[in-house]
Amino acid sequence: MTDTQSKAPIGSSTIAADNLHGYIQRIEKLEEEKAAISEDIKEIYLEAKGNGFDVKIMRKVVALRKKEPGERQEEDAMTDLYLHALGMLLGQGGGK
Amino acid sequence: MTDTQSKAPIGSSTIAADNLHGYIQRIEKLEEEKAAISEDIKEIYLEAKGNGFDVKIMRKVVALRKKEPGERQEEDAMTDLYLHALGMLLGQGGGK
């Protein structure tokens, strides 16, 4: 197994540079797509605004709907955590 | 009364609610796509890392390429100016 293959990224060969190029290009492509989507979202908000809706509230609603499921998870995690702590206080294994 | 028809969700709440729903759904769909793309980007960085590249530097490179050359130079010049004012920048050629 040669050095070129195993690890060394740049400096030893142009293969590494090609790889880097590939990675960067793929990333930049995806970032463009992401930016385009952000644009689309903004346009929808504008359209909604044009139809009389309140953009700020809409954003809040979207944020809320995104959070709701996660919040339950967080609560569960806290419950587990408290149970764990309780177990510790009542004499279970030496607190880690 | 033209107000009801022409512009507003107001007054005919069902239609308004439907429209709102539509907007929200379109937005949430797009946000999902955006999140998926972010995931893809992260994976590419991971893959690159697995092949020996330095993720932090790659991010830096991507950021640099995103900036207009002029903007970049301006920022660099300003930074140099500040460093110079502080008595740093003793002539270490390296400059990023």
Place this chain on the structure above:
Amino acid sequence: MTDTQSKAPIGSSTIAADNLHGYIQRIEKLEEEKAAISEDIKEIYLEAKGNGFDVKIMRKVVALRKKEPGERQEEDAMTDLYLHALGMLLGQGGGK
């Protein structure tokens, strides 16, 4: 009123450089203090751990206590927002 006084920070005079120096020094001083406090906090956690407590849980508890008051505010804000949205749907002022 001369240029030196009004705005231009660097390039025109050494006064600006001195000011910059002062700002940076004050900032760095404060950041050191901040880092020292972070160290102190870490030590307390270690001490607690040495006495059998679970550091991860303690961190969660501290975080929770920090959030609790704010969460009530957030809930209130959301309630207001919903009331507002409801008002909008029922025919009150044209959504901005």
Place this chain on the structure above:
Amino acid sequence: MTDTQSKAPIGSSTIAADNLHGYIQRIEKLEEEKAAISEDIKEIYLEAKGNGFDVKIMRKVVALRKKEPGERQEEDAMTDLYLHALGMLLGQGGGK
């Protein structure tokens, strides 16, 4: 059995709770101080901005000064290497 005395909050929950309380209080006190310092720092940046300095650049400068010179050069060299591999870095002197 010395365990109860020597090490653990376990088994004597009141004492443990008291200890825990003490730790939490000390931590919260320190975190308040830390937050206050962060506020002070922000104010200094604001003040500098009011006197014509560029906050973003100042942050950059502070970050640069925090890094070991060697580390900094290494990072810069690596960035150059990557940019070079991508065919950029055509000789535009400015480079920070």
Place this chain on the structure above:
DNA sequence: CCATCTGCAAATTAAC
């Protein structure tokens, strides 16, 4: 237009 605030992305740091 400036300042403040929220939400997002990145970097640093801690836990495993």
Place this chain on the structure above:
DNA sequence: GTTAATTTGCAGATGG
């Protein structure tokens, strides 16, 4: 050493 969590910096939006 790698994932996960806290913290920090940045950008866009909002209100004065």
